[in-house]
Amino acid sequence: MNSVTQTSPLKTTRSLAGKVALVTGSTSGIGLAVLEKLAAEGADVVMNGFGDPGSIEAIRSGLEQRYSVRVRYDGADMSKPEEIEAMVEAARRALGALDILVNNAGIQHVEPIERFPVEKWNAILAINLSAAFHTIRASLAGMKARGWGRIVNIASAHALIGSPFKSAYVAAKHGVLGLTKVAALEGAEHGVTANAICPGYVWTPLVEKQIEEQAAAHKIGKDQVVREVLLKNTPTRTFAEAGEIGALAAFLCGPHSGAITGTALPVDGGWTAH
Known part of the structure; x- marks a missing residue:
């Protein structure tokens, strides 16, 4: 009688097994949903963001146990380029490579232009736009050298349209979409894709x-x-659900998305269809 060896579904069906992903701003909300979907698909992941240390450790260890992947936490401040570069290098040293980059970190401030605080403008552009440039700058050469990479920028419906009182946020998200297109063009012949997800609320x-x-x-x-x-x-x-954003990000990072690059993908309930 022939015996059949049963294997765990986690080990046989996960599309990102052997890949390493960094998700910025991933201790809660959309970022955490993306992180979890990537871990569920077998990727080793780096979590980044602020929060209560005990809660962050509970999330980190819980993901490791649930999905049998390596999960690191790095508290790099996304407004500081030197900390961003150090985070990317630490991920490489600890996990061996950086195959997937998801830029999600962001902040918001709402106020009319004539009263908009200069320090808020500078902070929003630093975290919502410049941080994405710094992570891509630190990661792209390695992806090109390996002939494979996935960059997903969590932009916003405000990368496609404007709203009153959100001058810095709208400017930053429009910039993220432009940056996405440039990264897509530069990575196109090296197996590296770059796309922007544009959520509404x-x-x-x-x-x-x-x-x-x-x-x-x-x-x-x-x-x-x-x-x-x-x-x-x-x-x-x-409202969209954070898990919907996570599922789309996981697909864009997977093996069946190689021809999708340089795109803006709204997940906004039809907001930008007006």
């Missing part, structure tokens, strides 16, 4: 907090804030 703890703040500021109910403020221009009238 995504249900995260940050958005939940924003709803509460706007309800208090406008003295209206939370449902009214969602309907008349946040999702006013979203035809589906629904």
